[in-house]
Amino acid sequence: MPCTEAYKEHIMYMFNGFCKTVIRFAAINAWRDRSRRRQKEISLEYLTEEKFYPLGTTDEYFEAPYEEHPITICGQTVILTNGELAAALLSPPEKNREIIFLYFFRQYTQQEIGEMYGRCRSTTGYQISRTLRLLQKKMEVLSHGESESFAL
Known part of the structure; x- marks a missing residue:
């Protein structure tokens, strides 16, 4: 069954619309993931000033030889x-x-x-x-x- 030019153009518009929708939702999901990650992150200043965690530690495993x-x-x-x-x-x-x-x-x-x-x-x-x-x-x-x- 031969396709008319109008039908081919309709298919192309539908495909382009589908691609735009997929890309838009992928961008929204990426933005949501990034904002969730930022909410869970703790700044280095908060850790060093508020909680007084040392920036470096020494492990006893390496200090004392077997x-x-x-x-x-x-x-x-x-x-x-x-x-x-x-x-x-x-x-x-x-x-x-x-x-x-x-x-x-x-x-x-x-x-x-x-x-x-x-x-x-x-x-x-x-x-x-x-x-x-x-x-x-x-x-x-x-x-x-x-x-x-x-x-x-």
Whole structure:
């Protein structure tokens, strides 16, 4: 069906009117958002003069350095910042400490660790999970100040 010139002109006027309406409402919404934002903002002068907030602060996190706890495992020294974890890592036998070190610090797979110690992957995974459970219990004991020994 062919369109007449009058119909095409009507469509163009309708489209232009629609675009003007959309742009007008977008401008109104932007103006409202800006005025809402301005109502919520607080001036710097108000904060410094009325409320006496300091303009700068120092965080204790950056002031005091961490206390370092070095541990030697597999001939390498690992520096830990958690004293309870360092004490708990010293409690298991050397073999279990080495397995935990190789798995978590050196990112060896369970298969590679099992081949190093002549065990299968599942046995190594069991030793890792068992040692982690015992380390968790040891850390809970250390954090509560109780003295209890766990055999691995």
